[in-house]
Amino acid sequence: MTFPMRALALAGLFSLAPLALATSYSNPEVIVASSPFKGVHGLAVDKQGRLLAGSVVGNSIYQVDIDNGSVSTLIGPDDGQADDIAIGPNGEMAWTGFYSGRVLYRENDDAPIQVLATDLPGINSLDFNDKTGALYASQVFLGDALWEIDRNGQQPPRLIAKEMGGFNGFEVGADGWLYGPLWFKGQVVRINPADGEIKVISSEFKTPAAANFDSKGNLYAIDTFSGQLKLIDQSNGQARVVAQLDSALDNLALDAQDNIYVSNMANNRITRVNPQTGEARQIVGGELAVPAGLTLSEDGKTLYIADVFSLRAVDTASGKVTDLRRAHGSDAEYPINVGLGRERLLVTSFSTGTLQLISRSDNSTLAMVHHLNAPSAAVELDDGSILVSEMGTGKLLRLSGTDLSDRNDVLTGLQGPVQMIRAGDGMVYLTQMSGTLSRFNPATSELSSIAEGLRLPEGLAQLPDGRLLVAEPSAQRLLIIDPETGQSEVAAEHLPFGLKPGPGMPPTGIPTALAVDAEGHVYFASDIDNGLYRLTPQ
Known part of the structure; x- marks a missing residue:
């Protein structure tokens, strides 16, 4: 048995010429040890x-x-x-x-x-x-x-x-x-x-x-x-x-x-x-199976991980892993990404077309939304509505109402949206498989391009100084991009991610996500060895 991930079309890729200046990070520090396999079956x-x-x-x-x-x-x-x-x-x-x-x-x-x-x-x-x-x-x-x-x-x-x-x-x-x-x-x-x-x-x-x-x-x-x-x-x-x-x-x-x-x-x-x-x-065995989406609590003490066959929380100080949901032993539906709301976790599964809202206080399920088309990420807006990116259709949907049954297309024509975050300025930033980093204004539904020609960008996080950190797994590196000018620099390279997806899987394979705390520490999971790592700015 395994999870039914959908095959998705890949938009064209482009090359990027980063600036020579690079921000220095420490070598990756192991927070949760690696493990073999990526889910073990037969x-x-x-x-x-x-x-x-x-x-x-x-x-x-x-x-x-x-x-x-x-x-x-x-x-x-x-x-x-x-x-x-x-x-x-x-x-x-x-x-x-x-x-x-x-x-x-x-x-x-x-x-x-x-x-x-x-x-x-x-x-x-x-x-x-x-x-x-x-x-x-x-x-x-x-x-x-x-x-x-x-x-x-x-x-x-x-x-x-x-x-x-x-x-x-x-x-x-x-x-x-x-x-x-x-x-x-x-x-x-x-x-x-x-x-x-x-x-x-x-x-x-x-x-x-x-x-x-x-x-x-x-x-x-x-x-x-x-x-x-x-x-x-x-x-x-x-x-x-x-x-x-x-x-x-x-x-x-x-x-x-x-x-x-x-x-x-x-x-x-x-x-x-x-x-x-x-x-x-x-x-x-291992503590993590197929770590994908990440999000960090406001105090930086807890990292939530969408681990495909489970949803987990990791203590960033000790590395202790706690199960919140396990596949087939709960209502979890192969989580591929997780976002942080004010009081809720926003868990998406593009394999089952599901958005699950989980209470951060008592771990109860607050809502389950089905029949989405390969949802890749979700963010909470100020009014409590949820913005969901659909990798399968290239849409941004706005879900609202008591049971999130009201659906409105707020944007179409995206080229394979992968990751999405709500930044400190209230704007929503997202990466697309076409090689684009974009900004979406929830108030006006306006979409603007920040940077293009990226190499299959996936993970996305905001640094304490307001710049954006983007993962390019196919190049095994992180970029820092100024959201105002679009200028970029290589932040770290030769990192342990970038596994080639197998037949029938989306071009992203297991998406590489990023999380950053208030001190600028960067967290990422490896789709190569299933470990969880931290980078410290120098």
Whole structure:
């Protein structure tokens, strides 16, 4: 499983000739340590006993050392994009490219990679029949269907069933039926691949994510909402909790000794569970998963992070991370950006088209606005209305009313708005993928250009002296731009961000955001290593 990020068109890029003068910053200081992956999803243990893990946003398949937790890349971008991984009866491997819509395959480590199927958006889980070698795959979130995939890639996939309810991480049983969860129905079922017949095994789940057998035929499943690993009695459907883990679980796999490995997308975590005792040991993990949007409290003590699979708060003095929301264990909907209102956090998700307003005082949800077109940022205006930038349409919308149901287009024709802030002068500043830094006057709806020819600008913040700080991830640098003259200078370069987006992702990939405190300290997250960093002005 992963989040359904939309593909968006990229406007033209231009070059920038910055001034020679540069503002000096310290080397990046680590506030929250880095971690591997970028959300970890599908797991498999191959015939060699290697633990393999897939990351869709990371666009790679990784090999994980079970003993020491070290991670190395087995298959990198762009063919490595994997939401799930399956090992065949002879050690062959297949995997699913969720965004690219492809099923990929190779016979062994030295064999070429083959594309077995294309044009299957949201292709998610897959598995082999160990007796016959047949390969099955399912679409979830961007589709809802189950297919048999031609192992030779010569014939189109055979449709087995559709509109099932999200047949996620499944496995082929000894009887040839497919056993797995219906994500949206809270059920674990089995499906006959011959005719698509569905039989319910258990309904004792909130949001089941994956199911697997051990060597004795015992059926285990995980509930991503509750964070529980359960053993299902297949005779009556009752499910017993084997281990209590954290929410945002995604997949599981078993080794030859029936140890169970569980992935958690919100912490880049893989946990090994002894099914006999329930003892759980973390093999690898991190405090942040895919940090994107940032905003800083007025006193500079708390940094809020839209971490895609969670919404988090970081104490800037200690680096302590606190979960505010976790994907699939709350009402969070894959947050990609977060803005600071007077009493509210403004959380946007361009993957689900959502704006969520959260109380800063008690962490309660105040409003949920759906059906936006890839909202990339939000700011609060003086009258309490919310200005939202839509990356999908190039619009600025003004949402007002008690439930924000009143929508007005205040501006159109933007070329891929990415980040947006409300500055001290009351103006709204925003970056566009076309290479433009713009100023918007909320009182008059007038838009003016401050600087053009930037290199895919993303993150944006205001410095204490009123100048603007802009991130150019593709150039791995920060620029300082005078909002009155448009003159720019390089503030810092060779920074650890600028990950190339994988197939099917927006040109921004994971947007790089910025935050600045009253003393001029700059905070940014790395889309390369998932760490949180601080720059100190010299």
